Amino acid sequence: MATILITGGHSGLGLECSKFLASKYHYNLILAGRSPEKMQVVASELQQTYKVKVSVIKMDTSSLVSVRSGVAQCLALIDKGEVDNLQAIICNAGVRFNGKVSYTADGYEETYATNYLGHVLLTELLLDKVADNGRIVFTASGTHDPDTSDGKIMGIAAGVTATELANTGKNGAKPISLGKMYATSKLDMIAYVYELDRRLSKSGSSILSIAYDPGATTGTGFLRNMPKPLQWLAETSFMRWVMKRNGVTMGETILSGQFLAAVSADKAYSNGSGKYFQSNNGKLIERRSSKLSYDQQRAKKLWNDTKILIHLQPNEVSKKIQ
């Protein structure tokens, strides 16, 4: 049975996605995340309930060393025949930090490293193990688009380079706000998805590259770094009503997780490469992302800068995307 690797597949939207991948599409899963203990509990439950095979690999997406180690664990599972080639990689883990800017062991701003850089490294290193017609899916966010209410509530995405983003606030410079860093990590993710799609199709590859926005959902750990009163307020139906009235795209945890599974596995989305899908008030729709996300010149620079930031070696670049 084919296998799907998902980061953050043990909690929040990712868990709903994992459940649906197992129950509706009968995929085996690899859960990738920071805490093997937490993931193992979920893996056992998924295995028992849905009779699929669920493996666990330790991977902190904010650390290049940890991503490489997680990839090595995944390759070992494939080599030993314990899992099949990958039908999809779902880059779903993500955080919105609050407070002071912080840096990873690699010296990069933590939001950008966790949400964007680590997932690009994961994708690049495993691309050759993705099956024909397989999919690469990134969980993005409507907050990337400054022309929407979603973008306005988080902090307008900064259209600066990957190198500037990764190094924001260094050498006494004023750091970009963490709301903006979140929105921009998602903008760059979408631009990367489109550039990956262009390169895959140019080389004749049948692999799909897809961006997905789950909409504003409650009941996940997403706001965990925000002040407690704000977390409480965001969960109230009054606040959701206010947000909806102000044009924010509303998602719903179970449905948005199931939609993520659908764009990753359902035949209905087999022509979805290079597209942006959204969980929008109970429906899964295809829509345009922000203007900047379609800027091909910016995407090429982002592509090249990102490769340098993640220290990807020339011999590690898949022939499918050179």
Ligand SMILES: NC(=O)c1ccc[n+]([C@@H]2O[C@H](COP(=O)([O-])OP(=O)(O)OC[C@H]3O[C@@H](n4cnc5c(N)ncnc54)[C@H](OP(=O)(O)O)[C@@H]3O)[C@@H](O)[C@H]2O)c1
């Ligand atoms: N909820 C929303 O309103 C919303 C809206 C738009 C987009 N999104 C996006 O949807 C995705 C899922 O978010 P969610 O709402 O389900 O929030 P969540 O419940 O907090 O899930 C986030 C997941 O990411 C994992 N994670 C965080 N940092 C990590 C790291 N350094 N390495 C590996 N895994 C890490 C977490 O694992 P741990 O258990 O180890 O913390 C958790 O499984 C995120 O990409 C988020 O940006 C959410």
